[in-house]
């Protein structure tokens with residue numbers, strides 16, 4: 404398997420009165436096509452790690468390579484294209500636009516990329532069908548349940564067939580059964596689309612369904628096994 408991400412001696416500090424050091428020497432390989440869970444206590448730096456992968460933040464020291472290339476060398480245009488086409492992001496809160504329908508929300512990345520509106524909406528409907536919401540294409544977001552909204556957010560994140568899907572506590576706001584459905588959908592999409600999946604989660608059951616789990620503790624990543 405080839406390496407999609409390579410972290411080399413990555414340190415991250417937030418400046419301020421306490422000069423908060425989140426981690427100081429992260430070395431990590433993420434292989435193309437794998438599913439990886441990152442678990443850890445609240446405040447341990449999981450979101451910070453994911454933001455580095457999403458080019459939403461940059462390391463204080465060390466390098467994050469994507470496909471062999473130092474992400475720090477990306478121009479602002481390249482970063483924007485990377486986030487639009489190469490990357491899908493799912494958050495704990497769905498961040499859908501409430502004034503638009505489900506299909507319009509899902510079509511958004513294609514519209515942003517300048518695709519024809521009719522084509523974008525038709526692709527969005529196919530993706531909504533895939534996540535089990537073919538009957539809700541025209542529904543407005545406020546009429547949908549938490550689990551349905553999260554599935555719409557996932558459909559939007561994978562519409563452009565990204566190489567990598569980053570999910571930050573994707574089930575954190577859902578009840579257990581709905582969370583399990585959303586987790587299953589993520590691993591299915593990982594297999595069907597060959598898309599690399601990195602999930603930050605508190606949910607050990609979800610983590611156990613991934614190929615590999617790492618625990619972030621006191622700035623160090625440990626291999627985690629589920630007995």
Ligand SMILES: Nc1ncnc2c1ncn2[C@@H]1O[C@H](COP(=O)(O)OP(=O)(O)O)[C@@H](O)[C@H]1O
Nearest residue numbers: 417423425443444445446447448449450451452
């Ligand atoms: N932009 C920031 N500025 C200062 N401190 C931050 C910033 N982002 C996160 N932190 C701090 O870094 C630590 C790790 O945060 P985070 O990565 O969100 O943890 P997790 O996702 O594991 O809960 C926390 O103490 C948080 O308050």
Ligand SMILES: [Mg+2]
Nearest residue numbers: 449450451571
């Ligand atoms: Mg977090």
